[in-house]
Amino acid sequence: xxxxxxxxxxxxxxxQHGRIxxxxxxxxxxxxxxxxxxxLDHLAGRQLLTRTRGGAVAGNVVYDLPGRHxxxxxxxxxxxIAEAAARMVExxxxxxxxxxTTTTEVSRAIASRPEFNxxxxxxxxxxxxxxxxxxxxxxxxxxxxxxxxxxxxRPHSFELTGHLAGMMLEEISLDVAFLGVDAVDPLxxxxxxxxxxxxxxxxxxxxxxxxxxxxDSSKLGGYAFARICPTLDIDALITDSxxxxxxxxxxxLEGVRVTLV
Numbered sequence: 001x002x003x004x005x006x007x008x009x010x011x012x013x014x015x016q017h018g019r020i021x022x023x024x025x026x027x028x029x030x031x032x033x034x035x036x037x038x039x040l041d042h043l044a045g046r047q048l049l050t051r052t053r054g055g056a057v058a059g060n061v062v063y064d065l066p067g068r069h070x071x072x073x074x075x076x077x078x079x080x081i082a083e084a085a086a087r088m089v090e091x092x093x094x095x096x097x098x099x100x101t102t103t104t105e106v107s108r109a110i111a112s113r114p115e116f117n118x119x120x121x122x123x124x125x126x127x128x129x130x131x132x133x134x135x136x137x138x139x140x141x142x143x144x145x146x147x148x149x150x151x152x153x154r155p156h157s158f159e160l161t162g163h164l165a166g167m168m169l170e171e172i173s174l175d176v177a178f179l180g181v182d183a184v185d186p187l188x189x190x191x192x193x194x195x196x197x198x199x200x201x202x203x204x205x206x207x208x209x210x211x212x213x214x215x216d217s218s219k220l221g222g223y224a225f226a227r228i229c230p231t232l233d234i235d236a237l238i239t240d241s242x243x244x245x246x247x248x249x250x251x252x253l254e255g256v257r258v259t260l261v
Contacts, residue, residue, distance in 0.1 A: 001029060001030075001031075003039070004108060004112055005079075006029055006031065006035075006039055007039055007042070007043060008075070008079070008105075008108075009028075009029060010025060010029075010036070010039055010040065010043065011043065011048060011049075012075055013025065013028075014049055014056060014057070014058050015058070018057060018058050019052075019055060019056065019057045019058070020040070020049075020055045020056050020057075021054060021055040022036050022037055022040070022054055022055050023054075025055075040055070040056045043056070044056065046136075074216040074217075074218060074240070077216045077217070077240035077242070077261075078101060078102045078105045078216055079105055079109075080240060080261040081102060081105070081106075081214050081215075081216065081238045081239065081240065081261055082102065082105035082106045082108065082109040082214070083109050083261070084238050084259055084261045085106045085109065085110075085178055085212060085214050085238055086106065086109035086110045086112075086113055088176065088212065088236075089110050089113075089116075089125065089176070091115060091116065091124050091125060092124075092125060093125050093126070093175040093176065094125070094126045094127075094128065094172075094173065094174050094175050095110065095125060095126065095127045095128065095174065095175065095176055095177075095178065096127075096128045096129070096174040096176070096177035096178065096204045096207070096208055097127060097128075097129045097131065097134055097177075097178050098129070098130060098131060098159065098177075098178075098179055098180055098197070098200070098201045098204055099129075099130065099131035099133070099134070099157050099158050099159035099180065099197070100131075100157070100180030100181075101180070102180040102214045102215065102216065103131065103134065103178055103179070103180040103214060104131070104133060104134055104137075106178050106180075106214055107127065107129070107134045107137065107138060108137065110125075110127070111137070111138060111141050111144060116141075116143055116144065117141070117143050118143065119142070119143055123143060123144060123145035124143045124144060125144060125145070126144070126145040126146075126147060127144055127145070127146055127147065128147045128148075128149065128169075128172060128174060128204075129146075129147075129148060129149070130148070130149040130151060130159050130160040130161070130165050130200050130204070131157075131158050131159055131160075132148070132153055132158050132159075132160060133158045134158075135148045147172075148160070149164075149165040149168045149169060149200070150164040150165055150167075150168050151163075151164045151165030151166075151168075151200070152164070152165075154194070154196065154197065156194075157194070157197060159197050159200065160200070161196035161197055161199065161200050162196065162200075165200045165203075166199070166200065166203055169200070169203040169204060169207055170203070170207075172207060173207055173208075173209075174204070174207050174208040174209065175208070175209055175210065176208055176209065176210040176211075176212055177204045177205055177207070177208035177210070177211050177212065178212050178214055179201055179204065179205060179211060179212070179213050179214065179228065180213075180214055180215065181201075181213055181215050181219060181224075181228060182219065182224040183219055183220075183222040183223050183224045184213050184215050184219055184220060184222075184234075184237065185220070185221055185222060185223050185231070186221075186231055186247065186250035186251045186253070186254050186256070187231065187250070187254070188223045188227070188230075188231070189227055189228070189229055189230040189231045189232075189233070189234070190205075190213055190227070190228040190229050190231075190234060191222075191223045191224035191225070191226060191227050191228060192224060192225070192226050192228055193224045193225050193226070194225070194226065195225065195226040197226075198225075198226035198227060198228045199226075201228040201229075202227075202228050202229055205228060205229045205233055206229075206233075210235045210236070211229065211233055211234050211235050211236075212234075212235060212236045212237070212238060213234050213236070213237045213238070214238050214239075215237065215238075215239055216239060216240050216242075217239050217240050217241075217242040217243040217244070219239075220239060220243055220244070220247050221244070221247050231251070231254045231255075231256060232254070232255070234256050235256070235257065236256065236257040236258070236259065237251055237256050237257070237258045237259070238258075238259045238261065239258065239259075239260060239261070240260065240261055241260045241261065243258075243260060248260070
């Protein structure tokens with residue numbers, strides 16, 4: 001398990017239990033207590049938890065995260081989806097990411113690829129996002145040019161929405177947009193629970209040459225309150241191998257390239 005995986009596992013543990021013990025975490029992760037302490041110090045420095053004597057407790061950020069951003073279900077599946085998405089990215093691309101746990105994993109997977117951490121005088125790629133948590137993580141990556149949309153932050157999803165976000169997106173072009181969704185259906189298309197988020201996500205899709213929906217199998221075959229885009233606008237879907245075969249076939253019949261991980 002590399003450090004990126006350890007950090008995410010520690011956040012999962014504290015998100016589930018509200019606190020974490022160094023010795024117990026070290027045993028679970030099969031690493032030394034000193035390694036866990038360094039990892040917890042790193043997460044505390046990013047204000048993702050609060051250090052205590054012998055461990056850590058959930059800080060305000062982790063404790064307040066709702067379903068889409070807390071240490072959530074389907075974590076392993078989302079990481080596999082993220083790795084598959086990252087393999088679609090090439091140096092020099094302009095990438096768009098909306099908010100959500102899966103797209104957060106996508107951004108991390110992209111940023112961790114060695115070829116995107118080489119300094120060659122110009123950014124390895126450009127990432128455009130309306131998610132403040134993704135922007136926060138990628139800002140420190142010197143080889144990645146980070147562009148934030150601006151807008152009004154929604155505390156329940158960390159997404160910037162509204163007129164300012166729309167104005168910015170109308171002026172740019174993307175090679176590919178990775179969209180996390182609350183639901184996606186082969187006939188209805190991609191959906192979000194909140195209309196303001198759906199509006200910005202729709203613009204991300206509209207400005208991209210390719211639209212890739214990244215969603216675990218629990219999101220397939222349903223719909224939510226506000227539509228992001230019709231199925232016709234979705235080029236590819238990356239999901240996990242638990243997806244029902246008839247749903248996969250239905251997406252493919254609509255022209256969506258499905259990748260199972």
